[in-house]
């Protein structure tokens with residue numbers, strides 16, 4: 001399980017790994033390194049250097065949005081009836097099947113600032129509290145939260161951003 005035992009060295013966990021540095025545009029596998037635009041576009045590390053970062057050094061997009069560093073457009077056309085329009089909604093679901101980990105607080109607000117209800121309901125989550133049989137193994141395999149987290153949303157290695165509600169049986173954070 002990534003844990004080295006039986007030596008004098010302290011246990012080694014993979015959890016405190018820093019996020020890899022941002023690739024320059026010419027090496028990101030998306031932009032054409034020979035294209036004319038490559039010299040004109042701002043490099044990501046330059047564009048994002050003042051954005052708030054999380055514990056792993058990755059951009060914290062929730063704070064970046066809330067603190068006004070960016071103001072993304074809600075749709076391509078601006079038509080309020082466009083399909084899959086985000087509609088902000090502020091309510092949390094607390095998930096308690098977390099064993100010794102703090103409970104998971106699922107907040108609708110930071111999701112619905114970027115996503116439409118139909119991005120999650122009903123295909124990924126039945127919209128009823130407790131109706132989805134979620135587990136960490138499934139999330140790590142890319143189901144439920146793992147459809148986005150570790151892909152287009154923050155990494156699964158920052159446990160505390162999801163497991164944010166301590167309870168009497170959760171020990172102090174060992175994963176930080």
Ligand code: HEC
Nearest residue numbers: 095096097098099134135136137145149156157158159162
């Ligand atoms: C993107 C959110 C998210 C992150 C990040 C996350 N978890 Fe979870 N975790 C969940 C959800 C959701 C559940 C299921 C909760 C429920 O069904 O009540 C869960 C459940 C668990 C459980 C309970 C047992 C099980 O298999 O379901 C453990 C233990 C756990 N997580 C450990 C971790 C650790 C350790 C980390 C960091 C390395 C982590 N989690 C990061 C969302 C997350």
Ligand code: HEC
Nearest residue numbers: 087089093111112115116117120125127128129130131132
């Ligand atoms: C990022 C995914 C995501 C998005 C986007 C999202 N939800 Fe949810 N929603 C969830 C999850 C996860 C739950 C909890 C399911 C569970 O407990 O198993 C939930 C639960 C619900 C519930 C059930 C509440 C209850 O008390 O039973 C309703 C209603 C709901 N969502 C409506 C919406 C609406 C309306 C929108 C758009 C404004 C929306 N959701 C956007 C993930 C999402």
Ligand code: HEC
Nearest residue numbers: 061062104105106110114119144145147148153154161162
């Ligand atoms: C459809 C994609 C999607 C799914 C599915 C999804 N998320 Fe997210 N989540 C996002 C995005 C996008 C953000 C905001 C950008 C970011 O933080 O990377 C976000 C932000 C969050 C935040 C806010 C963190 C903060 O610092 O305020 C939490 C907590 C979170 N997600 C937990 C979960 C949990 C738990 C689940 C599963 C029950 C889940 N998410 C499922 C896309 C998703």
